[in-house]
Amino acid sequence: MKASPITGEALALYIHWPFCLAKCPYCDFNSHVRERIPSERFIAALKRELAHEAARLGRRRLTSIFFGGGTPSLMPPDGVAALIEEAHRLFDVAPDIEITLEANPTSVEIGRLQGFRDAGVNRVSLGIQSLRDEALTFLGREHSATQAVQALEMARNIFPRVTFDLIYARPGQSREDWRAELQQALTLVADHVSLYQLTVEPGTKFEGLFRQGKLDLPDDDLAAALYEDTIDIAGRYGLSAYEVSNYARPRAESRHNLTYWRYGDYLGIGPGAHGRLTLEGRMLATRRHRAPEVWADKVEAGGSGETSAEELAPVDRMREMLLMGLRLTEGVDATHFRQRTGHALEDALDAETLRLCVEEGYVEMLPQGGLKATPTGRMRLEAMLPMLLA
Template sequence: MALIPPDSASPSAPAPADALALYIHWPFCVSKCPYCDFNSHVREGIDVDAWRAALLADMGHEAALTCGRPLSSIFFGGGTPSLMPPTLVADLIAAAERHWGFTPNIEITLEANPNSVEAARFADLAAAGVNRVSLGLQALDNEALHFLGRAHDVAEGLAALDTAQSVFDRVSFDLIYARPDQSEAQWQAELARALSFGTGHLSLYQLTIEPGTRFATLVAQGRMTPADPDHGATLYELTAAMTGAAGIPAYEINNHARAGQESRHNLTYWRYGDYVGIGPGAHGRRGAMATQRHKKPENWIGAVSRNGHGLQLEQPLAGEERAREALLMGLRLGEGVDLARIAALSGVGLGHLVDERAIDQLTDLGLIRLTGTRLQVAPAGMLLLDAILPEVVAV
């Protein structure tokens, strides 16, 4: 394995002063899905004016600390941000442009539930400045949608997708597979149908049982049996083959896109770029400083009222921690990571980032590729990513 000699990277090498991404968290949902461990909450009444003021104040706090760096993307996540009044979305986008300015062709994404009520807002959301939506279809089978606790049925979901694709130039949707008792033939048919819609981006996730969710309780009680991991691996390989053949290959372990349709916002995370996070529970990173907002909506809005921002934690990141995060995030991407860049931004010597012996062994097995200083997990290795990362990452 050929690497630049250890310690050749300057510890004081600055991170590039590039554009920022902005994440805005709207924590409210109509109901809590049984698989969801996101920071989402069901509330009877929401004071939209109070939330508008709080989000604008939280944004202003971060803008004062990051001025001079334009935004390349905005992502409204949740929760269910498509429940936000379009006027609120417009106000937040306008404020972001005043604070930072936008790069040409900025990507502005909003997550949406695929039901008729929210689809009726799509034109107003586009007028507000949203130019990309991500729809939580989750399944193309009514029985599966009921199992997943979704409020829409297949017909309603596909109608929302059709509306989205007529309103927005860029659309993504999610599907959850490796559901209990889902056969290979069933997933093959479901995915083939999904690919027939011509959508530019798909997020395809295996069902995982997260602590604290309703599904975790059912599994603990013996009332639900997750898919066998070997079966999940078979479905993953089928997914990779079908999406690749359809011209929408994986660019990240769970995300697939046609050329030019990749999520620019999420690429900022995976490429270890800087991003601002506002709203309850939102995380951010300003260079070597990690930020975290108060998680519970009531705590966050109370903090904004008292302090002018919802910040709970600012934590300096040591070089080793930055290097580790950059490796763990970047190796999820098909493009992999540039070890020289990570050494420069972290100050950790290039030869200390990864375990050279492990890379040699995994290269021989066809699971890892190293070309110059670019390290990639091979397609065959993506199935084993969780096992490969601890072996490779040395920081």
């Protein structure tokens, strides 16, 4: 059978696996702990939802696949292989497609790494979070620092691309502590690392502790100093901050996440997954049912667990594109901004606020009319953006 022609924008695919061994106290993701994980049912539902969406979207050019969670390394490798094979059947897959899977450094999950590589995964993201045992206990992690290092070394021998996460700005953490831990971590880096400041998210265990005065985070000055130290030390190891929390060597950036930050189209399937899709000239914000079993019921009944597909008004697209794009070191391209929002970049900005932000060194105008935030400005995006928009 002849394949249908490629249509529409290039596409990134996010596949959400909602199950975890335990719920981390800082995590606000849609993750669920189950005594027994019904893997077979959920993989079948993911395949069905993917086919349903492909029928709606047409044969798009697929540039990346990201298995996120939850803990997708709890999936059986043959289930991962089946989903990758289905994506190849339904879409026009780029020859250099990036296929990432998130994994934790527990013995159960690390034992599956070769199976994931055989399934077609070519980039693994390890949730290490810290190289200090006491910090791992505080963060509710199921692995030790020794296991984290062993997992990273094993992953580097299996996958062509490896990244991992660390969380800093923890209670009681000094600049000297973080600099030492970060330097140890960066000796293990291949080409990419994500370095996140600890934040208190609504609905998490840490939020309850924070409200009770039992969680003491670094003040703004110390947090800023830790961020500056992070950029400085990562740079010494050849990794540049291409986004607020992400560092990479040249051409090793996460292609999937760049789709989000550059405001491209992405399809999210699985419980609670979000998407941004261009259909017939409209941009839709899509959302799936969060409860895993209810989502699966909906997919089995009608092919999709989608609960909403709302058209984004121009002002919403402008706000989202600026919020995402200004996180990037490269900033927001003026031509691309007009293509995605229907408006000129300068029309979206309050002229007086923009002038003040330039004077204060928070943003810079680019030669072709684009806009980027400085390192100082990227730390203030959430406060700055509402004032910057016209």
